[in-house]
Amino acid sequence: xxxxxxxxxxxxxxxxxxxxxxxxxxxxxxxxxxxxxxxxxxxxxxxxxxxxxxxxxxxxxxxxxxxxxxxxxxxxxxxxxxxxxxxxxxxxxxxxxxxxxxxxxxxxxxxxxxxxxxxxxxxxxxxxxxxxxxxxxxxxxxxxxxxxxx
Amino acid sequence: xxxxxxxxxxxxxxxxxxxxxxxxxxxxxxxxxxxxxxxxxxxxxxxxxxxxxxxxxxxxxxxxxxxxxxxxxxxxxxxxxxxxxxxxxxxxxxxxxxxxxxxxxxxxxxx
Numbered sequence: 001x002x003x004x005x006x007x008x009x010x011x012x013x014x015x016x017x018x019x020x021x022x023x024x025x026x027x028x029x030x031x032x033x034x035x036x037x038x039x040x041x042x043x044x045x046x047x048x049x050x051x052x053x054x055x056x057x058x059x060x061x062x063x064x065x066x067x068x069x070x071x072x073x074x075x076x077x078x079x080x081x082x083x084x085x086x087x088x089x090x091x092x093x094x095x096x097x098x099x100x101x102x103x104x105x106x107x108x109x110x111x112x113x114x115x116x117x118x119x120x121x122x123x124x125x126x127x128x129x130x131x132x133x134x135x136x137x138x139x140x141x142x143x144x145x146x147x148x149x150x
Numbered sequence: 151x152x153x154x155x156x157x158x159x160x161x162x163x164x165x166x167x168x169x170x171x172x173x174x175x176x177x178x179x180x181x182x183x184x185x186x187x188x189x190x191x192x193x194x195x196x197x198x199x200x201x202x203x204x205x206x207x208x209x210x211x212x213x214x215x216x217x218x219x220x221x222x223x224x225x226x227x228x229x230x231x232x233x234x235x236x237x238x239x240x241x242x243x244x245x246x247x248x249x250x251x252x253x254x255x256x257x258x259x260x261x
Contacts, residue, residue, distance in 0.1 A: 004201025007210045015217035022225035028236040040240040043233075073255055109254040116251040142245040 034059055044138065045131045054126050062119055069115065072108050076101065 029036035034056055042052045079101050087093050124132045171177075203209040 004197075004204040007204040007213055010210075011214045011217035014214050015221035017221075018218045019221035019225045022222050023228060026225075026229045028229070028233040030236075037240060037244075040237040040244065043237050044241060069251075076255065105255060112255070113252045116248060120248065138241065139245055139248070142242070142249065146249075 045127065045134055047127070047131065051126055051131075055123060058119070058123055058126075065115060069108070069112055076105055076108060079104070 029039060038052075038056055038059060041047060041055055047055065079097075083094065083098055083101060124135065127135065204213055
């Protein structure tokens with residue numbers, strides 16, 4: 001009886017330890033690194049290790065461009081805030097400055113769109129046609145879901 | 151016919167019915183109670199049998215192996231489920247980010 005209880009305890013402990021070790025070894029990544037953030041692409045599109053490395057490198061290379069675009073957005077926001085403050089404090093709208101702001105915003109929107117399109121094309125160029133198709137399907141599915149949701 | 155003679159004798163005896171034992175009912179119930187007490191509960195019985203199997207080296211090894219396999223199987227399901235959920239979330243966030251970079255800026259006045 002005592003031996004039976006010991007064996008049951010041993011079995012349960014062995015099972016729990018194995019469970020913990022296996023889970024720790026294979027659990028999905030949770031950090032904020034680019035490799036982790038892009039791990040889904042490899043799973044979804046069945047990329048080869050070489051393709052995955054290239055995709056990660058492309059995203060890493062794009063970081064400075066993204067930072068520059070972010071800075072431009074912040075600058076535009078500050079510009080708009082200054083215009084708004086002037087409108088409230090002086091009860092006056094500087095239409096020339098506002099037109100300049102709108103022009104800058106339109107240009108920035110175009111830059112962002114073309115930058116993203118060319119980046120997606122660049123990423124797509126290292127994929128097979130089947131992978132590209134799946135990638136485009138995902139984007140289309142997202143568009144449909146957001147259109148239906150709104 | 152000696153057998154018939156015996157039967158006749160027995161039938162003759164039977165006509166003189168003996169008085170029933172006054173302790174009969176008590177003795178029957180005592181025996182039933184004693185039998186009930188000697189019987190182990192079903193769970194204890196099963197546990198004892200299981201314990202007996204485990205006391206053998208082969209049984210013990212089989213049980214521990216089954217526990218290990220069970221642990222791995224559950225961990226595999228857990229990893230698979232969490233990975234799928236995480237992958238879906240990351241994919242959703244990525245496409246949302248890409249789309250937001252293609253859409254016009256929605257500037258807000260921050261004061």
